Amino acid sequence: MKNDNQHIAPPRLAEKLLLLFLKEDLAEEVLGDLDEKFYSQLDRHSQVKAKRNYWYQVVNYMRPFAFKYFRSKLFNNNGMIKHNFKISYRQMLRNKAYSFINISGLAIGLVVAMLIGLWVQDELAFNKSHSNYETTYQLLRHEKEDGETYTNNALVTAMGTYISTNYPDMVENTVISRARTQNRVIGNGDNKYRQVGHFMQAGAPAMLGLEMIRGTHDGLTDMSSILLSESFAKRLFGDEDPMNKLVKMDAGADLMVTGVYKDIPNNSKFSEGKYFARIEWIIGPDNMNIWENYNVNIYIQLKPNVKPEALNVLINEAFQPNLNDYARSTEMEFFLHPMKDWHLNSEWKDGQPVRSQAMNFVWLYGVIGLFVLVLACINFMNLSTARSEKRAKEVGIRKTLGSLRKQLIAQFYIESFLYSLLAFGLSLLLLFALLPWFNGVSGKEISAPWQSTQFWLLTSGFVVLTSLLSGSYPAFYLSSFKPIKALKGVLTGGKRASIPRKVLVVFQFTISIALIIGTITVNNQIQTAKQRPVGYSPEGMLSIRPASPNLISKRKVIKEELLKTGMAVAVGNSNYPVTSTLGWNPGFTWEGMDPNFTKSFNTISISHGYGDAVGMKFIAGRDFSEELETDNRAIIINRSAMEAMKLENPVGTTVTYNPSWREARTYTIIGVVEDMIKGSPFDQTSLSVMFLDEGFMQWLYIRLNPDVSASQSLPVIEKAFSEVFPEAPFDYTFADDDYNAKFEEEQRISSLAQFFSILAVFISSLGLFGLASYVAEQRTKEIGIRKVLGASVTTLWRLLSKDFALLVLLSCVISIPLSYSVLDGWLQGYAVKTELYWWIFAAGALGGLLITIVTVSFQALKAAVANPVKSLRTE
Amino acid sequence: MFYNLVTYIMKETKLGDFEETILLLVGILDKEAYAFKIAEEFEAQTDRAVSIGAVHSTLNRLGDKGFLTSEMGASTAERGGRRKRIYTITASGQRALQESRDFKISLWDQFPSLAGGNLNFNI
Numbered sequence: 001m002k003n004d005n006q007h008i009a010p011p012r013l014a015e016k017l018l019l020l021f022l023k024e025d026l027a028e029e030v031l032g033d034l035d036e037k038f039y040s041q042l043d044r045h046s047q048v049k050a051k052r053n054y055w056y057q058v059v060n061y062m063r064p065f066a067f068k069y070f071r072s073k074l075f076n077n078n079g080m081i082k083h084n085f086k087i088s089y090r091q092m093l094r095n096k097a098y099s100f101i102n103i104s105g106l107a108i109g110l111v112v113a114m115l116i117g118l119w120v121q122d123e124l125a126f127n128k129s130h131s132n133y134e135t136t137y138q139l140l141r142h143e144k145e146d147g148e149t150y151t152n153n154a155l156v157t158a159m160g161t162y163i164s165t166n167y168p169d170m171v172e173n174t175v176i177s178r179a180r181t182q183n184r185v186i187g188n189g190d191n192k193y194r195q196v197g198h199f200m201q202a203g204a205p206a207m208l209g210l211e212m213i214r215g216t217h218d219g220l221t222d223m224s225s226i227l228l229s230e231s232f233a234k235r236l237f238g239d240e241d242p243m244n245k246l247v248k249m250d251a252g253a254d255l256m257v258t259g260v261y262k263d264i265p266n267n268s269k270f271s272e273g274k275y276f277a278r279i280e281w282i283i284g285p286d287n288m289n290i291w292e293n294y295n296v297n298i299y300i301q302l303k304p305n306v307k308p309e310a311l312n313v314l315i316n317e318a319f320q321p322n323l324n325d326y327a328r329s330t331e332m333e334f335f336l337h338p339m340k341d342w343h344l345n346s347e348w349k350d351g352q353p354v355r356s357q358a359m360n361f362v363w364l365y366g367v368i369g370l371f372v373l374v375l376a377c378i379n380f381m382n383l384s385t386a387r388s389e390k391r392a393k394e395v396g397i398r399k400t401l402g403s404l405r406k407q408l409i410a411q412f413y414i415e416s417f418l419y420s421l422l423a424f425g426l427s428l429l430l431l432f433a434l435l436p437w438f439n440g441v442s443g444k445e446i447s448a449p450w451q452s453t454q455f456w457l458l459t460s461g462f463v464v465l466t467s468l469l470s471g472s473y474p475a476f477y478l479s480s481f482k483p484i485k486a487l488k489g490v491l492t493g494g495k496r497a498s499i500p501r502k503v504l505v506v507f508q509f510t511i512s513i514a515l516i517i518g519t520i521t522v523n524n525q526i527q528t529a530k531q532r533p534v535g536y537s538p539e540g541m542l543s544i545r546p547a548s549p550n551l552i553s554k555r556k557v558i559k560e561e562l563l564k565t566g567m568a569v570a571v572g573n574s575n576y577p578v579t580s581t582l583g584w585n586p587g588f589t590w591e592g593m594d595p596n597f598t599k600s601f602n603t604i605s606i607s608h609g610y611g612d613a614v615g616m617k618f619i620a621g622r623d624f625s626e627e628l629e630t631d632n633r634a635i636i637i638n639r640s641a642m643e644a645m646k647l648e649n650p651v652g653t654t655v656t657y658n659p660s661w662r663e664a665r666t667y668t669i670i671g672v673v674e675d676m677i678k679g680s681p682f683d684q685t686s687l688s689v690m691f692l693d694e695g696f697m698q699w700l701y702i703r704l705n706p707d708v709s710a711s712q713s714l715p716v717i718e719k720a721f722s723e724v725f726p727e728a729p730f731d732y733t734f735a736d737d738d739y740n741a742k743f744e745e746e747q748r749i750s751s752l753a754q755f756f757s758i759l760a761v762f763i764s765s766l767g768l769f770g771l772a773s774y775v776a777e778q779r780t781k782e783i784g785i786r787k788v789l790g791a792s793v794t795t796l797w798r799l800l801s802k803d804f805a806l807l808v809l810l811s812c813v814i815s816i817p818l819s820y821s822v823l824d825g826w827l828q829g830y831a832v833k834t835e836l837y838w839w840i841f842a843a844g845a846l847g848g849l850l851i852t853i854v855t856v857s858f859q860a861l862k863a864a865v866a867n868p869v870k871s872l873r874t875e
Numbered sequence: 876m877f878y879n880l881v882t883y884i885m886k887e888t889k890l891g892d893f894e895e896t897i898l899l900l901v902g903i904l905d906k907e908a909y910a911f912k913i914a915e916e917f918e919a920q921t922d923r924a925v926s927i928g929a930v931h932s933t934l935n936r937l938g939d940k941g942f943l944t945s946e947m948g949a950s951t952a953e954r955g956g957r958r959k960r961i962y963t964i965t966a967s968g969q970r971a972l973q974e975s976r977d978f979k980i981s982l983w984d985q986f987p988s989l990a991g992g993n994l995n996f997n998i
Contacts, residue, residue: 032950032957033911033927039953040915060926065935 010038011051014058022061023068030061080407081414088415095387098770102383103423105766106466109376110427112759114459115438116369118446122267123362126343129265131209132301135172137308137336139163139298139315142351144331145586145598149351154179154294159319159334160201161289163300163311166318170311173203173301176288178279180295180582181272185547185729186226187248188236194547194731195232197275199282205261207301208270214243215259223278223285226255232274233260249277250547251727266445269342291322292661300336308336324660326586329598357829361749368756371511375760378504379767380423381470384416386501386774388474395478396486408479416471417464424463441751443744501771502807508764509811509848514819515757517844521823521836522750525682526743528834535638535676535685536578537615538736540710542702542717543577547728552697554724559609561720562702567713569705572610573697579738581679581686587658588689590645599644602678602686605693611636611673613701621651621671624692632692634670641687642672657689667691681742684831701735761847765855768804772856776800776863783863784871793864800860801853808852812845819844890942890971896921897933898942898972901962909948909959910934934962942968 015031022030034057041050092099127133139159142149157176164174178199185194198204205227206217219227226247233242246254255277264271279296280288287293302308312335323332337346347356395408435448449455548554555573562568576582586600610616611623619639624631635655642650650669658664675685704713718730776783783796791799820836827833890898900916901908914930917923937943948961964972 028957029910029947029960030927030931032954032959033909033931035955035957036911036951036953037914037927057927060928061931063928063932065932066928 008042008047008050010035010054014051014055018058018061021068022066026066030066034058080410084411084414085418087411088418091415092419098383098387098773099419101766101770102380103419103426105383105763106376106380106420106423107426107430108759109373109379109763110423110459110462111430111434112376112756113369113373114427114431115434116365116372117458118449119438119442119444120362120366120369122444122446123344123358126267127269127339129209129268130270130339132207133339135302135304136207136339137300137302138339138342139300140335140337142333142335142348143327145600149348151348151351152294153297155296155298155334156291156294157283157287157296158289158291158322159315160296160298162318163298163315167311167314170303170306171300172303173207175201175204175207175299175301176279177201177204177297177299178282178295179297182282183545185250185731186232186236186275187251188245191236192248192251192729193232193235194729195275196273197277198270198273199277199279201279204276204299205259207299208264210264210276211262213260213262214241219259220276220278222256222258223281224253224255225258225278227259227261227276228257229263229274230260231263233257250549252549253281255281267343292324302336308338312336326660360826360829365752368515368753368760372756372760372763375508375511375763375767377466377469378508379763379770380420380466381473382501382504382767383770383774384419384470385473385477386771388412388478390774390777391474392478392481392486395481396483399481399483400487405479409475412475412478413467413471416474417467420463420467420470424459441748441755443748505768505771505804505807506811506814508767509808509852510815510818512757512761512764512851513811513815513844513848514822515753515760516847517815517819517840518823519750519753519757520840520843521827521834522746522753524834524837524840525827525830526746526750529681529746529832530743532677532681532832533674534739535617535674537703538734538739540704540706541614541735542704542732543579543735543738544700544702544721544730544732545577545698546700546721546725547731548725550725550727551700552695555607555694555697555700558700558721558724561724562717565716565720567705567708567716568702570609570612570703572613572701573607573694574610574699574701575605575693575696577699577738578614578676578701578735579678579742585657585659587660587664588655589658590647590653590655592646594646597645599687601641602688603691604688605691605696607692607694607697610701613703614676615703616676617674619672619674621669623671630668631670633665633667634692635667636671636673636690637669638673638685638688639675640685641689644687655689677739677742679742682746682830682832702732761851765851768852768855769859772800772804772859775803776859780863780866780871783866784868787864787868788872793861796864797857797860800863801856804852804856805849808848812848816841816845890975894933894937895972895975897930898937898964898968901934901943902964902972906948906961908962911959913962937968938962941965942971 018030018034019027034054037057038050038054041053045053130136138153139155140151140153141155142151144150160174160176163171181196182199183194183196185192186197187193200220202218202220205212205219210217210227212219213230215227219225226249228236228242228247236242236247237245242257242260245257247257249255261276263274283295300311302311316334319334333351341353344359344362345353345356346358347354398408432448435446438444439446551558551573559571562571581602583603584600585603586598588601606624608624608626611618616623616636621636623636624634628634637645637650647653647669650672653669654666655669656664656666676688677685678688679686702717704710704717714732721728721730779800783800786796786799820841823836827836896917897913900913900920904912904916910927910931913934914925914927917925917930934943934945938945942965943962944965945960945962947958950956950958
């Protein structure tokens with residue numbers, strides 16, 4: 001070693017790099033060795049070479065054993081980890097109430113998020129079970145009426161036929177389907193059921209990708225064939241083999257079972273129907289090329305890589321010459337609507353797609369779920385951090401005894417991980433228990449996602465995230481304490497430390513109060529629609545669609561027979577049910593008509609006695625009379641129609657009706673009835689016109705004798721019915737049940753919203769309870785001293801509750817305008833809507849405040865009535 | 876369970892070729908057996924280059940296996956006043972070396988040319 005080399009030092013940068021990654025306890029020996037190497041190199045080689053060699057040596061020290069962050073393998077952490085778990089477990093047992101609040105709160109939040117997540121996923125996966133999901137489209141039309149553009153799915157058969165014959169290079173498969181769902185009676189001998197089914201062309205099974213259990217996709221090739229779903233085949237045939245057996249439809253024709261397919265999942269547009277039969281069979285094979293009657297839906301499967309826009313252009317041009325006057329006058333325009341948008345993106349306004357109600361709910365529930373989850377997490381963090389401050393002393397002692405900061409951090413993390421893991425386990429149990437109920441309320445068939453990797457990845461990721469987030473504050477903040485300070489109990493948290501907690505409480509209650517207000521409003525909205533005058537009397541009225549081809553010929557017989565029993569006071573028929581707005585027609589003209597009037601009317605045909613059976617309320621004129629032959633040229637209109645037509649004296653007015661499919665006729669208005677709610681009770685009632693025409697009757701309405709109980713009258717009526725129609729089942733419904741079913745969707749929202757808000761409020765008050773108990777405990781001594789100095793229980797109670805009450809008041813101030821704007825937007829979507837009364841907001845605010853006071857008071861009073869001797873004697 | 880598995884793997888006490896050489900060098904260097912010297916000696920004896928890191932890592936592993944102990948020794952000026960870690964062979968290290976030697980000798984004893992037999996690789 002020559003002295004003259006001593007002024008040359010090893011490369012500084014390499015040294016720095018080495019120290020960056022090298023374990024601290026190795027630094028001395030390694031640096032020494034490398035220095036020695038460097039100078040011995042210098043003796044023999046150039047400075048550059050020696051420096052290069054130094055770098056080489058440093059790089060070669062990048063080995064696991066030398067790295068800071070690699071724990072020495074021999075170092076036994078096992079005991080430490082065990083110890084951490086044990087301490088966490090003991091902490092949990094020691095603070096039972098707190099642990100319970102913390103774990104159950106998070107578990108509830110988790111289960112709500114899981115339920116909503118599953119629901120949202122189910123909505124987004126709608127129709128995805130069909131194998132041609134990507135390439136299937138429905139043909140729709142826009143039409144202008146009264147300056148507004150409406151979108152409609154009813155088309156004519158000729159369009160489907162035209163597309164399937166003219167574009168073989170673009171179109172893979174075209175299926176024309178009967179537009180209205182057909183509820184027919186299918187029977188195997190005496191085993192018969194009324195069941196909704198699909199009537200489509202032969203290509204349907206292939207287009208929809210039905211999973212065939214028996215038979216093939218070609219099963220519908222024969223005109224009188226039928227495919228049954230697995231469950232329906234089971235109901236009809238039990239364990240028998242249904243293949244090539246005959247079933248009777250509506251007690252008339254025989255259809256041969258040529259296949260059985262696996263039930264279509266609930267989240268499909270086609271899940272309602274339990275069988276497939278040929279459309280030609282019900283509308284006649286000769287009627288597949290008609291340009292007049294808008295009574296079918298058309299589904300198109302494009303060839304791969306064919307753009308739907310290209311076909312749109314072609315068909316709009318090609319259809320033009322064939323359209324009738326009405327279609328031309330409304331500037332009908334046709335377009336393909338892809339299957340992926342059918343469920344959530346199927347609403348248009350003025351010809352432009354708009355965010356649909358269904359999509360709104362996906363967002364609404366998604367946001368609520370997220371909020372509940374965030375609430376639960378906030379609680380969890382809030383409580384964890386509040387509690388952990390109590391453990392400053394423990395940290396102090398641990399540090400004094402030589403605990404490293406790293407070990408403390410690990411301990412707090414393990415603790416929060418343990419808590420969230422327990423909460424996760426609990427939430428899985430809850431999910432298992434709640435899923436059947438949730439499916440019932442939400443009308444879904446969601447199965448538990450135990451098999452889904454995605455579910456497990458997501459949830460376990462979430463558990464890790466929550467434990468990291470909630471563990472971070474104690475882990476880093478507490479472990480940074482100076483042991484002396486911590487042991488002396490001087491915690492400089494002060495006011496600033498509680499600010500995040502206050503913000504979180506305000507956030508929680510803002511959401512809770514908004515949810516209370518929202519729940520009340522949704523409920524109000526349903527009540528508003530329920531309280532509307534129905535316009536007829538659904539109570540005590542039976543409705544049946546007799547599955548018999550003989551209804552029209554025997555309509556007089558059944559009426560006589562039923563009235564003879566004395567159990568029915570009125571009997572009538574109509575072509576469309578009283579609980580729907582089926583049957584729309586333009587083409588009405590009358591004297592003094594506004595030339596710009598283009599509205600369509602809801603037109604139905606009724607029989608004598610229908611008015612009495614349904615309980616129509618006449619405000620002018622009279623019902624159809626059997627004595628007057630001229631009444632088959634008479635019509636009855638409703639109040640909305642009268643007002644829209646601007647008729648001063650409607651009775652006696654002559655109206656000309658010109659449906660495009662037959663010659664025009666003139667009718668005289670003989671009566672005006674109150675509006676009847678036939679469609680959605682949240683919509684304005686439609687303008688309606690009723691004809692006396694007994695040729696198309698499908699429905700039978702029976703008004704029961706109000707003096708006899710239904711249990712007595714029903715068997716008698718059934719007997720009379722079966723004598724007249726031995727081939728049809730007596731499958732009646734009560735009209736009031738049908739009417740109430742119209743509220744199902746809103747009722748569903750209401751019960752889900754209630755469920756979520758109750759949980760959100762519950763979680764928030766759990767959190768508040770925990771915080772209040774923490775604060776009360778922190779101030780034990782202060783309270784003791786105040787008491788000794790003469791403070792009353794009331795003063796102390798006020799002292800402790802005031803802070804929280806103020807926070808909740810602040811939440812009210814934020815949540816009221818917030819909920820107002822959201823609810824106002826929601827109500828805009830309804831024609832019939834409730835008002836946003838001030839008392840709803842007052843109730844929400846008051847409710848929030850009340851919950852706070854009750855929750856906090858429990859702790860505050862407990863602290864206030866405690867004996868001060870006890871609290872002052874501690875330590 | 877996982878932990879037991881790890882310790883089981885760690886307790887492995889087989890002596891690799893490089894490890895054996897290093898262990899022998901530690902014995903040869905005796906009081907001067909620290910990483911730099913061992914590496915120098917390795918290069919001198921084998922004419923093969925080796926980094927100090929590689930030697931250090933092996934020394935560390937031999938320590939884990941219980942064949943070596945170490946303690947901080949004296950410091951010198953060319954080390955910038957830093958101390959060196961001197962390694963010493965333990966009893967089990969000695970035994971491992973002995974076993975390795977005996978094993979190889981027993982193999983050589985069975986080797987045909989040494990045993991005076993015919994070399995026959997066509998067995």
